[in-house]
Amino acid sequence: MNNRMDYLTFIIAGIRNKPGRNLATIFCFSFIAVNIFSGQFLLAGAEGGVDRGISRMGADQVVVPAQYTVFLQGSGPDNTMAIIKVEPSAYRINTTVMETIGKVGGIAQMSPQLYITSLNSPKLSSARVDIFGIDPETDFTIRPWLQHPLDHPIKPGEIIIGHEINGDLLSQISVSGHAYTIAGRLDPTQSSADNTIFLRMDDAYTLAAVDGIVPASAPRISPGDVNAILIRDLQEENSDSVTAHIRRELLSAYPSRYISVIGRHFTLDPVSQNVQGIPNLLNIISAFVVIAALPLIALIAAMVTHERQREIGLLMSMGAKRNVIFFLVIAESMVLAVVGGIAGVGAGLVAFTVLNTHGFLNSALQVTFAMPTPAETSLMAGLVLLVVISIGSISSLWPAYQSSMMNPYDAIQREGQ
Amino acid sequence: MIKISGLTKSYGTNTSEVRAVDDAYLDVKQGEFILILGRSGSGKSTFLGMLAGLIRPTKGVVRFGGVDISNLSEDKIADLRAKKIGFVFQFSGLIPTITALENVMLPTLFCRDGPGCRSRAVDLLKKVGMSDRAEAYPRTLSSGEMKRVAIARALINEPPLLIADEPTGDLDVDTEYEIMELFRQLNREGTTIVMVTHNPDLVPYATRTYGMNRGKLAEHTGSGAFRTGMKGQTVHQESMDLP
Numbered sequence: 001m002n003n004r005m006d007y008l009t010f011i012i013a014g015i016r017n018k019p020g021r022n023l024a025t026i027f028c029f030s031f032i033a034v035n036i037f038s039g040q041f042l043l044a045g046a047e048g049g050v051d052r053g054i055s056r057m058g059a060d061q062v063v064v065p066a067q068y069t070v071f072l073q074g075s076g077p078d079n080t081m082a083i084i085k086v087e088p089s090a091y092r093i094n095t096t097v098m099e100t101i102g103k104v105g106g107i108a109q110m111s112p113q114l115y116i117t118s119l120n121s122p123k124l125s126s127a128r129v130d131i132f133g134i135d136p137e138t139d140f141t142i143r144p145w146l147q148h149p150l151d152h153p154i155k156p157g158e159i160i161i162g163h164e165i166n167g168d169l170l171s172q173i174s175v176s177g178h179a180y181t182i183a184g185r186l187d188p189t190q191s192s193a194d195n196t197i198f199l200r201m202d203d204a205y206t207l208a209a210v211d212g213i214v215p216a217s218a219p220r221i222s223p224g225d226v227n228a229i230l231i232r233d234l235q236e237e238n239s240d241s242v243t244a245h246i247r248r249e250l251l252s253a254y255p256s257r258y259i260s261v262i263g264r265h266f267t268l269d270p271v272s273q274n275v276q277g278i279p280n281l282l283n284i285i286s287a288f289v290v291i292a293a294l295p296l297i298a299l300i301a302a303m304v305t306h307e308r309q310r311e312i313g314l315l316m317s318m319g320a321k322r323n324v325i326f327f328l329v330i331a332e333s334m335v336l337a338v339v340g341g342i343a344g345v346g347a348g349l350v351a352f353t354v355l356n357t358h359g360f361l362n363s364a365l366q367v368t369f370a371m372p373t374p375a376e377t378s379l380m381a382g383l384v385l386l387v388v389i390s391i392g393s394i395s396s397l398w399p400a401y402q403s404s405m406m407n408p409y410d411a412i413q414r415e416g417q
Numbered sequence: 418m419i420k421i422s423g424l425t426k427s428y429g430t431n432t433s434e435v436r437a438v439d440d441a442y443l444d445v446k447q448g449e450f451i452l453i454l455g456r457s458g459s460g461k462s463t464f465l466g467m468l469a470g471l472i473r474p475t476k477g478v479v480r481f482g483g484v485d486i487s488n489l490s491e492d493k494i495a496d497l498r499a500k501k502i503g504f505v506f507q508f509s510g511l512i513p514t515i516t517a518l519e520n521v522m523l524p525t526l527f528c529r530d531g532p533g534c535r536s537r538a539v540d541l542l543k544k545v546g547m548s549d550r551a552e553a554y555p556r557t558l559s560s561g562e563m564k565r566v567a568i569a570r571a572l573i574n575e576p577p578l579l580i581a582d583e584p585t586g587d588l589d590v591d592t593e594y595e596i597m598e599l600f601r602q603l604n605r606e607g608t609t610i611v612m613v614t615h616n617p618d619l620v621p622y623a624t625r626t627y628g629m630n631r632g633k634l635a636e637h638t639g640s641g642a643f644r645t646g647m648k649g650q651t652v653h654q655e656s657m658d659l660p
Contacts, residue, residue: 005522005534013514314510317471319499319527319574321492409471412506 011332018304022336025300028293029340029388030347035289037348037384039282041372044380045352045361048370058083058141059230060239061246062262063101065091083262084141085193086228088115088130090218093259095226100253104245106237111138112226114201116208117215124173125164130196131175133204133226134160140232142198145186154200158183162194173197176210239263290391298395301333305399312403313411322404329400330393337392341385349377418577418609419445419468424477426463426632437463439632441477445611447577450604452623453613453634460632461613465582468611469502470494481578499528503571507583509563510570511555517566518542518551521573528574541569545599561592568599572608579603581612585619597622 015022062083095112102110114133121129134142136153142160143150148169154160159180161167172179180199188194199207208214208221233242243263250259305312312325320328353371355361361369372380421443427436437460445451455461466472467479470486479486481501486494498504511520521538542548545565555563564584571579581600585593593616601622604610612619613629620626626637 005519005526007526009519010512010515010523010526013512013519017514311512314506314512315523315527316495317469317498317504318524318570319495319497321495321527323492324527407472409466412471412510 007328007331011328011335014308014332015335021300021304025297025336026340026343028297028300029337029392030344032289032293032391033341033344033384033388034348035344036286036387037345037380038352039286040380040384041348041352041377042361042369043282044372044376045356045369048372060233060263061231061243062086063093063097063229063231063246063250064227064260064262065089065093066257066260067091083230084145084189084191085132085196086113086115086230087192088118089227090115090215092219092221092225092227093229094224095229096224097250097254097259098229100249101229101231101246104242104249106234106242106245107231108234109138109140109232111135111140111230112201113228113230114204114208114221114226116199116204116221117213119175124166124197125162125195127164127195129165130192131204131207132196132198133201133208134198135201141230142186142193145189145193146184147187148184150184154183154198156200156203157181158200159203160184160186160198162186162196163188164194165197176207176213178203178207178210290387294391294395297333297391298398301329301396301399302402304332305329305403309403309406309411309414312406313408313414316406316408317412325406326400326404329403330396333392333396333400334389337389338385341388344388345381345384349381418447418449418482419443419611420478420480421445421468422478422480424464424467424479425475426460426467426472427475436460436632438467438474438634441632441634443627443634445578445609447609448604448607449609450600450622450624451611451627452619452625453611453627453629454615454617454620454637455613455629456615459629461629462582464629464634465580465611465613469504469580470498495527499524500574501576501578503574503576503579505564505567505571505579505581505584507586509555509558509560510567511558511563513555516552516554517547517558517562520555520566521570524570524573534573538569538573541572542566545569559592560587561589561595564588564592564596565599568596568603572603577609579608579610581610583614584612585614585616 064086092114098110098112101107112135116131116133119129119131136143139153146160157180159173159182161173161182161184163186165185167173167182169182169185172181174180175197180197180203186193205221205223214221231242231246233239240263243261247261250261315325315328352361356369356371421441424438424441424443425436426438427434429435439460441464443451453461453464463472467474467487470479470489474487477487481497486497489497504510511517512523515523518535518538521541522534525534539548539551542551545568547562547565547569550558550562550566553562555566558566568579568584579600584600585596588596597619600610600612604624612623620637628635628637
């Protein structure tokens with residue numbers, strides 16, 4: 001025991017005195033916490049899954065040279081493939097095209113890609129390996145497919161490899177005498193990206209300058225040359241409309257047979273709308289639980305203070321001021337709320353981890369569930385604790401006020417204990 | 418130390434008014450042991466409640482060290498109780514959820530806590546003969562032991578005044594004797610004591626004795642006579658209807 005008496009010792013002693021009732025109160029707080037936490041956690045996980053899905057959907061438009069005859073895999077009206085990489089081509093445009101495209105409204109991101117060469121290297125892959133240059137600062141089609149997110153864009157000498165390319169992370173592979181460090185590996189894309197090595201654009205130009213890398217039949221690659229500009233529209237924009245605007249802008253700046261714009265032929269809206277319906281439902285459920293629990297907890301708090309009237313009177317006779325009594329009643333409720341809140345959040349976290357491990361969440365939500373990051377989870381847990389503590393405080397406000405306004409003499413005379 | 422004049426506490430309306438304490442006068446000097454005798458319902462506990470600032474008087478003045486506490490704010494009265502008054506009740510008044518030692522230390526929460534708090538509490542428990550039960554919870558203590566702990570608690574903030582409301586009311590004769598001897602010792606050490614009781618056998622412990630009947634306070638002048646407050650009228654014990 002401490003050398004001095006403190007409020008916490010007194011409060012905890014009071015809680016321990018009635019374990020059954022206080023466990024019931026803690027259970028109430030846990031129930032509220034697990035309910036709110038579950039709602040937010042499910043929502044964040046579902047949104048995270050959808051966001052990742054959307055981010056992996058690649059570009060909305062691709063700007064390519066008009067001679068680009070080998071089109072995207074599965075392109076055309078029936079295309080449902082994500083445009084994450086263009087197909088190898090010797091036709092190129094200059095990156096200055098991006099300045100023209102940038103004048104069009106409704107564009108969120110754009111990033112260039114440059115095809116260098118293709119290699120037959122059994123050591124790297126059983127299939128032909130494409131080598132592409134990307135701009136790691138603006139890339140939005142390759143990075144979302146990384147198995148493990150990078151905390152920085154790839155640096156000079158670093159590469160990202162497709163899923164089918166051999167090599168461990170941080171190991172080195174050599175291409176025409178140039179050594180590159182594998183910084184990341186992609187998840188399977190079911191496209192030619194699985195057998196592609198992605199370099200930084202400056203590394204790509206350096207490699208392209210090596211004799212024999214670019215086939216003799218193809219024009220030499222000069223700095224500024226790219227094969228395509230991949231474009232992502234703003235979320236609220238109509239993709240067809242943006243495509244038309246880009247087309248119009250390019251036609252006004254370049255000869256009509258110089259550049260083409262290819263648009264995507266599928267939409268993400270139905271998935272988004274399904275997910276958008278979830279928060280409202282979860283919020284309604286959470287609100288209902290809070291509204292139902294609040295009077296129950298208030299009733300328990302009132303019972304506790306009623307039973308402890310004599311104790312409160314005694315404290316007043318010892319010199320406890322009214323605000324101290326008010327604080328003690330509120331603090332006891334807050335301690336119960338904190339314990340219940342932590343228990344509820346902990347239980348929810350364990351349950352979701354187990355359910356997600358077995359894939360139940362994906363099938364229940366009908367979207368890919370992405371476990372929120374530790375930072376997101378901590379933030380949610382903190383907010384839930386804040387809500388539960390607020391509920392604890394609010395529900396004990398009236399009993400605390402009544403206790404603090406009690407006449408000490410009357411309270412002492414009562415046989416409450 | 419304490420000067421009470423015209424102290425009145427009445428309940429009810431003008432048409433059916435009950436005076437629990439009726440125009441009481443009392444001077445308590447430092448180091449006195451005042452005993453107030455009276456039957457149940459005579460108003461003695463209400464009188465003590467007003468003396469301790471737990472009850473607001475309807476009329477009259479309670480001066481504590483020259484300060485009229487009847488009109489002090491609740492917080493100032495609470496401060497006064499914390500620093501200047503120790504209270505011992507008829508029932509144990511111990512908090513059941515904490516140990517004897519913690520009970521003794523409890524009032525320091527509202528007055529002056531600090532590193533010396535625990536050692537002071539241990540000393541007090543030793544003084545009241547309870548040092549070996551310091552870690553015991555109240556439910557494991559006898560009535561007499563609880564009373565001793567309650568006295569130690571009342572003294573933890575070293576108050577100049579100890580108020581005791583029927584402190585031996587629920588004790589057997591032997592324990593009552595032990596507790597009263599403890600009060601006598603405290604009084605000899607300088608603590609002023611005001612105690613109410615219904616037991617006339619305790620009169621020898623007091624330096625002055627008062628009687629209370631139907632709200633009227635009267636000083637015992639010896640030979641079975643009582644003199645009421647300021648007006649100095651002398652009445653016989655029978656007419657005071659004391660125990």
